[in-house]
Amino acid sequence: MKKVIVIALVFLMGTMLFAAGAKETVVDDTPTIRLLTDATGIDDKSFNAAAWRGIVEFYGDTVENTPGRGKYYDVVTATTQDMYIPNLKQAADEEYDVIMVTGFTWADALGEVAPLYPNQNFVIVDVDWVGHPNVMEFIYSEEEGSYLVGLAAALQAKAEGIVNPRFGFIGGVPGGTITKFEMGYIQGLLSVFPNAPVVDYYANDWGKPELAKAQAKNWYDSGIYAIFSAAGGTGNGTIAQAKEYRLQGRNVWAIGVDSDQHEDGIYEGTRSAVLTSMLKRVEASSLYALNAAKAGTFKGEVVKMSLVDDGVGYSQANSELKPEVVAAIEAAKADIISGKIKIYGTYRDALAARAVPTGLAALDD
Template sequence: MKKVFFFLSFLLLISALAFSKSDTKQVMPTVRLITDQTGVDDKSFNAAAWRGILDYYNDTWNNQKHRGKFYDVVTCRDQTQAFEVLKSMAEEGIDLIIATGFTFAESISKAADLYPEQKFVIIDFDSILKPNVMGFVFHEEEGSYLVGVAAALQAKEEGKNNPKFGFIGGIAGATITKFEMGYIQGIKSVFPDAEIVDFYLGGWNRKMAAKEKAKNWYDSGVYAIFCAAGESALGVIAEAKQRQLKGQKVWAIGVDSDQYSEGIYSGTKSAVLTSMIKSVEQASKLALESVEKKSFRYGTIVLSLKDKGVDFSKSNPDLKPSVIKQTEKIKQEISSGKIKIYSTYQAALRAGIAPYGLGAKDN
């Protein structure tokens, strides 16, 4: 009889543990990622936000076993659709809705008023002062300074006397201006008189337009191009790969994610010298953790170089060791506050660093 009782008790214990484990799993928050038309396959900004969600649920890009149950993504063709999607998600009872990019600001703001109990996150925007909206912004100028320094130092190592540099932006505004200003200041810390050209595409999925601009610039002698325009950067990388295959030493600089692998054209040879890494993954995970731990709060969280929110990639074997060493030293000087970086065009103009006539806008 004691053996029967022990066996029944054991079964009850196992059942309780199984229920407890299942119950714990069920209390994980549900989330929807809302992106623009480039989706999570942009290999850049949206992809990074998606990776953060996958990491949180212990999934991978190739094994998204919890998709549909705990998380999913909706790609919006425009902001009118975005607002309708946000309403639909809120009415469905999703715990957290994450939108990638400042272009969602108006839609998020309207939806936050309509659904005050719904928790929203917007990445790359900090001015929605609503009690149910958490924002994440980054010191992109810090990471961009690093890739500007790395590109300029690489040019010096390669014996370039008066290298030209290019910057391609997506939609002009305060966020992309931080990328451009940091990049310019990094270059000019090595080549004070460097010629820098810029161009704004007016969108995030303009790969062919970016490729054509890169073609013209490389023809005119531009050494490296940094494209902060989401999926459009793949156009610059494609053009740089074609040039490298023909023996022309030009470089693309990746954005948001480490895009070294996108630039590979032979073996370990890549046309992406380095990338400005922006840890959007961290924003996704921090937001989800705050919901799970019931510590969600409104306001803005700022991620800097010191917080590992931005960095530069060192994946390319052709990025010279001396360049990496010097750039790492500069990274420490930025983190300590020794190097000051201007994040707005007007401030950089007043300091005499940025040239007049650029397409950058501070708002």
């Protein structure tokens, strides 16, 4: 009798385990995602890093601890652009629920691949022209957040008593998206110093910090007070040079982009060479797409993120950013949201409104 009971119990437990296993397989509706990046990867401390941060957050993980990697999510970095199409096709063949690419350099490749996999969900950030029913596209009002950091740099210079301050902007690859950063930044600067000299430089690369570092050194040596870089990993060179000079006691600033780069600028104790950062919350795109996939509402659409929905903003992490500067930025933020302050995102429109100087290297799409 005992033997029968034991056998029965073993059978019952096995049945329960089998049922439990089957149940887990059926109810685990957690979507899977592969992030595809350019050569700068998720260690760019900027754009790609923000997308990755949103992905791991969705699964309850952190950038430092990713137990779900390989099961629910992963990332593949393309060393060259000719790997874009093969990487897209491979991810689609492996049947990820969502495939996400970051940056307008992916647009042509995605436009070619997406129609080949009509049941595959694709996401692209910084593009609104792919236009396929299975592609969710995210664009940001970068000019709004950039206006705020331009305002921060100018107001900080004014508070510090800098006479006739000069400013710089370093871009990665020229195009409409980066132009929005530059236009907003300059309009923020000129709202405080209408005649302030502003210089710009485009590295034509997202992953060469040595180019930004060399340019930043030249500019700082010539008297530039602050430099805003919207150049992916290339912009890390600006921060590196600002750190060196602030360690030497020179009053120069770098401005970060996309992610809060305050910690990247730390040069002594808790002091950072990054005055503020233009926050472009790309992680919000990752979360939006994954939540849509989980809810079964994913669709091809253009989603715009702005100050209104906290899609862009600025960092207050640096304690040296003066309180009166923060107060003025917050007031300007409210005026942008209300429409009282008008910001032009294209060079064409900004020139027509006489809101920026002529002779800049910025390009519209």
